[in-house]
Amino acid sequence: xxxxxxxxxxxxxxxxxxxxxxxxxxxxxxxxxxxxxxxxxxxxxxxxxxxxxxxxxxxxxxxxxxxxxxxxxxxxxxxxxxxxxxxxxxxxxxxxxxxxxxxxxxxxxxxxxxxxxxxxxxxxxxxxxxxxxxxxxxxxxxxxxxxxxxxxxxxxxxxxxxxxxxxxxxxxxxxxxxxxxxxxxxxxxxxxxxxxxxxxxxxxxxxxxxxxxxxxxxxxxxxxxxxxxxxxxxxxxxxxxxxxxxxxxxxxxxxxxxxxxxxxxxxxxxxxxxxxxxxxxxxxxxxxxxxxxxxxxxxxxxxxxxxxxxxxxxxxxxxxxxxxxxxxxxxxxxxxxxxxxxxxxxxxxxxxxxxxxxxxxxxxxxxxxxxxxxxxxxxxxxxxxxxxxxx
Numbered sequence: 521x522x523x524x525x526x527x528x529x530x531x532x533x534x535x536x537x538x539x540x541x542x543x544x545x546x547x548x549x550x551x552x553x554x555x556x557x558x559x560x561x562x563x564x565x566x567x568x569x570x571x572x573x574x575x576x577x578x579x580x581x582x583x584x585x586x587x588x589x590x591x592x593x594x595x596x597x598x599x600x601x602x603x604x605x606x607x608x609x610x611x612x613x614x615x616x617x618x619x620x621x622x623x624x625x626x627x628x629x630x631x632x633x634x635x636x637x638x639x640x641x642x643x644x645x646x647x648x649x650x651x652x653x654x655x656x657x658x659x660x661x662x663x664x665x666x667x668x669x670x671x672x673x674x675x676x677x678x679x680x681x682x683x684x685x686x687x688x689x690x691x692x693x694x695x696x697x698x699x700x701x702x703x704x705x706x707x708x709x710x711x712x713x714x715x716x717x718x719x720x721x722x723x724x725x726x727x728x729x730x731x732x733x734x735x736x737x738x739x740x741x742x743x744x745x746x747x748x749x750x751x752x753x754x755x756x757x758x759x760x761x762x763x764x765x766x767x768x769x770x771x772x773x774x775x776x777x778x779x780x781x782x783x784x785x786x787x788x789x790x791x792x793x794x795x796x797x798x799x800x801x802x803x804x805x806x807x808x809x810x811x812x813x814x815x816x817x818x819x820x821x822x823x824x825x826x827x828x829x830x831x832x833x834x835x836x837x838x839x840x841x842x843x844x845x846x847x848x849x850x851x852x853x854x855x856x857x858x859x860x861x862x863x864x865x866x867x868x869x870x871x872x873x874x875x876x877x878x879x880x881x882x883x884x885x886x887x888x889x890x891x892x893x894x895x896x897x898x899x900x901x902x903x904x905x906x907x908x909x910x911x
Contacts, residue, residue, distance in 0.1 A: 522903065523668050523688040524550045525568040528660050535654050536647030537630055539704065540851045540891045546689035548896035549887075553903055569660075572667050576674060583663040583670075585716075590707060592715045593742055595699040601625055602655065602707070622652045629701025658693075658706050665691035665839075666713040668884040673722055673837055684882040685873075687903060692841050692888025694736040695779070698745050702738060703779065710839055710886070711742045714767055723836035724765030727823055727881075730798075731816070731868055732843025732889045733855040735773040735780060739841075741796040743767050768799045768826055768835070770819050772812070774857045775803030799826055806857045812846075813867045820875050838876050838883045842869060844890030844898040851892020865898040866905065873906070 524546055532539050542548075550566060567575065569582050590599045602622050627633045632642035644651070668688035694710055695703030714726045728743075730736035746767075774780070780795070780803075800819045804812055827835060845852055846868075848859035860868070876883045887899055 521671060521686050522550070522553070522566045523569070523572055523664060523671065523686055523690075524566055525664065525690075528569070528657060528664055528690050530654070530657055530661070532630075532654075533646075534648045535651050536642055536644040537632065537651075538641045538643055539630070541704075542851075542891070542893055542895055545890060545896045546887065549689055549900045549903070552896065552900040567671075569664065569667065572671060576667075576670060582660050583667050585659060585663045585666065585712075589662075589712055589716050592719065593708060593711045594696075598625070598699045622655055625701055626651050626654060626706060629696070629706045630704055655706070661690050661693070662707060662709040662712050664688050665709040665884070665886055666716055668886065669713050669717050669837060669839065670722070672882040672884040673717070683877055683880045685877075685885075686883075687842075687885040687887075687899070689887050689899075691886035692732065692843065693738075694730055694732060694841055694888065695734070695738045697738040697741050703734065705738060708738050708742055710736075710739055710841060711767070713884075714837075714839060717837065718765050725827060725835040726765065726767045727827075727835045727838040728767060728769045728841065729820070729823070729838055729872060730769065730771040730773070730841035730843075730888075731846070731872070732771075732841050733774055733845035733850070733858050734778060734843075734889065735795075735801065735803075736769065736771040736798060736841060737779050737795060740769055740771065740798040740801075743769050743799075744796045765836075768823055770800040770802075770823050771798040772802040772804065772816050772819060774855070775805045775808075777857045778854045799823070804858055806859075809858070809860055809864060812858075812860060812864060813871055816868060817871060817875075820872070824879075834879055835881055838881050840872055840876075840883055840885040841888045842885050842899060842902075843888035844895045845888075847890070847895070847898050849892070849894040849897070850890065851895065852889070855889070855891070862897060862901060866902055869898070869902040870905070873902075 526547060529543060531543055532541055573580055587599060587603060602625060604622055632640055634640045665688060668686040671686040672684040674684060691709045693705035693708055696705040696708035710728060717723050728739055800822050802815050802819050845855040846858045846860045847865055848861055
């Protein structure tokens with residue numbers, strides 16, 4: 521099924537944020553799929569958040585998501601700053617004094633202030649809403665990712681023996697790190713959803729398969745930091761005695777460029793690791809697009825081998841970070857080192873879908889990166905071509 525709720529549109533320009541993000545990308549995907557009966561063969565309905573909650577037997581306009589869910593993943597002082605606790609959120613070393621509290625965290629995460637304290641792709645005089653008000657929509661987006669996981673695990677509408685599938689037209693904030701936002705991502709919805717699902721006992725082992733153009737650096741950091749702390753269920757932690765299970769990460773991304781270039785690494789704050797490895801990292805150099813799908817297949821097989829050593833044969837859930845920014849027509853300059861054709865984007869997504877389906881692994885897909893007027897095309901064409909599940 522598809523999870524789409526227009527009320528979760530970030531509408532960045534309403535806050536004076538002038539990023540090259542099409543405000544109607546999700547709606548264009550949904551409109552395309554509804555055109556000429558294209559959804560007639562799709563396995564499941566298109567639901568908004570209240571409708572999805574109702575399908576799960578729960579009431580409300582959005583999933584219950586509280587501060588503890590963020591603190592399960594992010595540093596408590598950082599979460600305190602987001603929630604406006606007095607005396608919290610002082611600017612970190614290297615940031616202008618204006619970057620404190622929730623507003624400062626947003627300015628930093630969305631790169632709205634340059635090193636000299638000047639606005640960068642930010643025009644507050646044109647804003648229709650105060651910048652801190654964006655936090656509510658971001659939290660709602662996090663709730664959407666969590667709900668997509670629930671729907672996938674519930675296998676609602678799927679025939680017996682078929683793995684559940686839900687594609688959420690939102691989410692994908694994979695650059696948010698342990699103690700700060702980064703790369704247009706304030707908090708990491710992927711890890712917040714994964715840990716909440718595990719804490720509720722709905723899944724143990726979870727895969728995160730990230731095919732955004734940019735390395736999933738925040739997700740990798742959050743997973744690795746949890747392991748280093750000996751977190752419950754993590755390899756090296758307290759294992760089966762814990763509440764959570766392990767998370768394994770795969771990231772296929774540009775081999776250079778942001779966040780891997782020398783300038784980005786040098787800009788990392790002193791005293792912290794600028795880059796943490798995913799369990800499987802696959803860097804694709806410019807001009808290697810033909811190798812993308814074969815190397816992705818190798819990576820998925822590698823995840824299968826890691827799973828056998830981590831907690832058994834198969835994950836209970838896969839979260840697919842389905843970025844459209846590797847597409848050759850993407851509008852973000854920093855994505856330009858990876859230029860997949862539409863056919864290559866579709867081959868990528870069909871490989872993941874088939875690999876997971878054949879192994880009966882439920883999957884929650886999130887839309888992630890995609891910029892410019894044509895960013896809707898890869899997810900729309902992928903969803904259009906999905907086969908009806910066998911009954």
